[in-house]
Amino acid sequence: MSNYGKILLVEDDRALAQWVQEYLVEQGFEVSHIDRGDLVVNAVKRDKFDLVLLDLMLPGLDGIEVCRQLRGFSQIPIIMLTAKGDEFDEVIGLEVGANDYIIKPVRPRALLARIKTMLRNQTTSQTSEQAQTSQPQCIEHGDFVIDNKSKSARYQGTEIELSTNLFDLLWLLASNAGQVISRDTVFKTLKGREYDGMDRRFDIMVSTLRKKLNDNPQKPKKIKTVWGKGYLFVADAWH
Secondary structure, three states, X not given: OOOOOEEEEEOOOHXXXXXXXXXXXXXXXXXXXXXXXXXXXXXXXXXXXXXXXXXOOOOOOOHHHHHHHHOOOOOOOEEEEEOOOOHHHHHHHHXXXXXXXXXXXXXXXXXXXXXXXXXXXXXXXXHHHHHHXXXXXXXXXXXXXXXXXXXXXXEOOEEOXXXXXXXXXXXXXXXXXXXXXXXXXXXXXXXXXXXXXXXXXXXXXXXXXXXXXXXXXXXXXXXXXXXXXXXXXXXXXXO
16 A cells, blocks of 8 residues: 555554554555653654654653654654644744644544645645745835744844744734635635634634734734634724
8 A cells, every 4th residue: 555654653552553544654654653752852852753642741742842842853743633622722832833733533534634724735835945045035014024944033122932833823914914815715724614604713813913912813904804804904004
C-alpha cells in the first residue's frame, strides 16, 4: 500500500493508540507511537515526520507544553486530541501553535479527513509561499505593521506575540482590510474545509487578537465582528 505520510502518534491510552495506528496504517500511512509527552521533542528532532497527532493529557509533559516546545524549532502540522469539551483548553492549544484539534471519542473517517486536509494544506502552503515572492509581504495600516516573510506584527512600535494560528488569521484579515471576510472563507482558507455553523474557534481567536491589540472587546474598532456575515479589519482604526 502507498505511503501517504509519516505520522507521530502521541497517546497514552493504549487501546485508542492501537486502533488509531492500525486504522491509519490500513489507509496507507506510516505511524510511530509514543506514550509520553517528554519523549516527543527528541523523537521529532531524531526522525522526519509529516504530522503529529498529540493527546492533550499525557504523562511526563502535557500536550500544551509539548506543542509549545515543538513550535520553538519546527512548523510540523500538529493535530491535538482532547477528551475535554472545555473550550478554554482547545483555544490554548491553538494559541500555542496546534493547527487543529479533535475531541474524543475520535471518529475514524473524521480523523482521516482532518489528516489529509492538513497534509494537503501544508503542501499548498509551501507552494503558495514560493509563488508569493513577487507579492507584497508587508502591510501597514497606521501604527500597525504585519510582515508575512518574518511572520511578525508590530503595533505602535511594540512587537505583538502571536502563535502561527493567530498570525495567519491576522494576516488574512489585514490583507483584506475594509472587506467583510465570512467565516466560511476563513475556514476554507486557513483550515481547508467549510464552516459547519457551530465551530467557534475563530470567534475566540478574534477575541484573543483584540486583547493583544488593545481593542475594546465590548466595542471593537480595529477588528469587528459583523453579525451573520463575518469579520472586518478596519483599515483606518490603527492611527
